Amino acid sequence: MSxxxxxxxxxxxxxxLFLIFFMVYPLIDVIIYSVEExxxxxxQTYFGVGTYNFSYVxxxxxxxxxxxxxxxxxxxxxxxxxxxxxxxxxxxxxxxxLRELYQTIYFxxxxxxxxxxxxxxxxxxxxxxxxxxxxxxxxxxxxxxxxDFIDGPYWAKMFVLCxxxxxxxxxxxxxxxxxxxxxxxxxxxxxxxVDGTPRLRVFAKITLPMISPMxxxxxxxxxxxxxxxxxxxxxxxxxxxxxxxxxTIVGYVYDMLYGDSxxxxxxxxxxxxxxxxxxxxxxxxxxxxxRKKVRY
Amino acid sequence: MKIVLQNLxxxxxxxxxxxxxxxxxxxxxxFEIADGELLALLGPSGCGKSTxxxxxxxxxxPTAGHIFFGDRDITVLSPELRGVGMVFQNYALYPHLTxxxxxxxxxxxxxxxxxxSREEMNAKAQETARLVQIEELMDRKPxxxxxxxxxxxxxxxxxxxxxxxxxxxxxxxxxxxRLRLKTREEIRRIQKQTGITTVFVxxxxxxxxxxxxxxAVMRDGVLMQLGKxxxxxxxxxxxxxxxxxxxxxxxVFEGQVRxxxxxxxxxxxxxxxxxxxxxxxxxxxxxxxxxxxxxxLSCALGRVEVLGRDISILSSHPACTGQTxxxxxxxxxxxxxxxxxxxxxxxxxxxxxxxxxxxxxxPCVLG
Numbered sequence: 001m002s003x004x005x006x007x008x009x010x011x012x013x014x015x016x017l018f019l020i021f022f023m024v025y026p027l028i029d030v031i032i033y034s035v036e037e038x039x040x041x042x043x044q045t046y047f048g049v050g051t052y053n054f055s056y057v058x059x060x061x062x063x064x065x066x067x068x069x070x071x072x073x074x075x076x077x078x079x080x081x082x083x084x085x086x087x088x089x090x091x092x093x094x095x096x097x098l099r100e101l102y103q104t105i106y107f108x109x110x111x112x113x114x115x116x117x118x119x120x121x122x123x124x125x126x127x128x129x130x131x132x133x134x135x136x137x138x139x140x141x142x143x144x145x146x147x148d149f150i151d152g153p154y155w156a157k158m159f160v161l162c163x164x165x166x167x168x169x170x171x172x173x174x175x176x177x178x179x180x181x182x183x184x185x186x187x188x189x190x191x192x193x194v195d196g197t198p199r200l201r202v203f204a205k206i207t208l209p210m211i212s213p214m215x216x217x218x219x220x221x222x223x224x225x226x227x228x229x230x231x232x233x234x235x236x237x238x239x240x241x242x243x244x245x246x247x248t249i250v251g252y253v254y255d256m257l258y259g260d261s262x263x264x265x266x267x268x269x270x271x272x273x274x275x276x277x278x279x280x281x282x283x284x285x286x287x288x289x290x291r292k293k294v295r296y
Numbered sequence: 297m298k299i300v301l302q303n304l305x306x307x308x309x310x311x312x313x314x315x316x317x318x319x320x321x322x323x324x325x326x327f328e329i330a331d332g333e334l335l336a337l338l339g340p341s342g343c344g345k346s347t348x349x350x351x352x353x354x355x356x357x358p359t360a361g362h363i364f365f366g367d368r369d370i371t372v373l374s375p376e377l378r379g380v381g382m383v384f385q386n387y388a389l390y391p392h393l394t395x396x397x398x399x400x401x402x403x404x405x406x407x408x409x410x411x412x413s414r415e416e417m418n419a420k421a422q423e424t425a426r427l428v429q430i431e432e433l434m435d436r437k438p439x440x441x442x443x444x445x446x447x448x449x450x451x452x453x454x455x456x457x458x459x460x461x462x463x464x465x466x467x468x469x470x471x472x473x474r475l476r477l478k479t480r481e482e483i484r485r486i487q488k489q490t491g492i493t494t495v496f497v498x499x500x501x502x503x504x505x506x507x508x509x510x511x512a513v514m515r516d517g518v519l520m521q522l523g524k525x526x527x528x529x530x531x532x533x534x535x536x537x538x539x540x541x542x543x544x545x546x547x548v549f550e551g552q553v554r555x556x557x558x559x560x561x562x563x564x565x566x567x568x569x570x571x572x573x574x575x576x577x578x579x580x581x582x583x584x585x586x587x588x589x590x591x592x593l594s595c596a597l598g599r600v601e602v603l604g605r606d607i608s609i610l611s612s613h614p615a616c617t618g619q620t621x622x623x624x625x626x627x628x629x630x631x632x633x634x635x636x637x638x639x640x641x642x643x644x645x646x647x648x649x650x651x652x653x654x655x656x657x658x659p660c661v662l663g
Contacts, residue, residue, distance in 0.1 A: 185386070188388050190382075190388065191382065193355065193375055194355070194380060195401065196376025196377075196402075197401075197405045
């Protein structure tokens, strides 16, 4: 038994080493940085230990803006993208002709280069000297006023960011949900048909519970992914997100480390720890809710 | 409710890239199922028995032909309007609902004037649960039940809406041997108690013979024979039916009728009055052999198996189509297991002649 144990540890060693060096050690380090006040990176010195870093970050208007942006992004994009993906997957699994074609089309964003996606969104939303962008053309055609989506009002920019995020995360969700739907045993639907179950009831009472584990997985990863959003905002609004008022929490952490206002690893660490606590809380809430609703 | 199938045909479009070649699952099927009868659709896999069940249920629409429930033509009616209850092979119980929720599920679908109050639904569920004896399991989930219990829940769910017709697709195939015996008695009891017209599909002839009023033997979408189990066993109309029914299976020999006598090999075994000279298939049930010193059929003795109630003799004969021929004789008979040869006389009622090409039964009196 003990030799077996030793062997097991030996086999686990490579993976454990990697995890310790690249996951556990940095995690502990971040927590240490976050409580060291006035830490200077060059001289490796600090004044003392305390909660000042957290207090600073929580009173920084840029951070509060970033938190607000991130929460709006999460609250809008997670339900919208999951709901839309569910709708599309149900549609995909109930049509026969051209199903493969549609599946390919819906999956394209997943394999498309981020820069190409950015280009597409520029054509859609950006105002240039020659055109106001395709979406504005549409708005004008319906008799509305042009809106500057990139440098304009806050809601317009938030709309573009949410739209972009939903569009980017949806293909994977559709992929997961279509396979989940396909794995539901057809006999359940036959049994429901023999009993004359209305379609909506079939969906609510049979389909949804059957795919609930997958749905739940998508919601959890969706929350975590949206809380970590950063590159999407950069792709749309450039690197100076604070000036654009579109910064996210991860963006704030990055700016504190390397941005124009950079060089504050303590503040960055404090912000990162706050993000960690938020994500942990939300995930725990999700798990508690799922225990009642999800059938494994 | 009486069920009438009239020239029922179901063709499926061919599968694969070229989508060519239709598959005819059910071919011009016509028969009647009497009110309150338990009928077994019996046949090897792919014979169209499940498709027939789906056609009666309404999950499939026939390519041609009609189905009547009583006097009502329900050929194009969708399943929920037919008043049928269906039990699926894998039971299809909703795993996230409790037994009670599963049973009331069909009732909750009702709308308008048929709508029931919650109390009425629960009362009906309770009543049905009592019928199939699962009252104490009502608050469990299907995953916590044994196969036999799940089967009962599935039957309860099918019965709760008081259907005119109950359909069972391979109801016993997912159960172990011991439970299978018990459950088939149970199905018979429930069917008798409710008097509901029941059709069940099976590939197991034991199952079909033991509980059904009549059995319909199918092959390649065609009805081969329909009748009471004993009748079909005693009077098979074709070699296929003779081979399909009975355990151990019937022994088939190549034979000849010459001068109104039946020959197996060179031995004249029986008189075959009125049959013209021709090559034939001879089917002999295992219980049709009588060991006799001067019996006309001599076989090379292989092995004697003593089973207590009876003895089975395994031997071989050059004209037999199977490797060994198995005969079952009463345990009182003494058989010399060390002998090289065993001689049999044949019981004429257990011997059937079949046409060599068409494999249809040759009507004749053997003696």
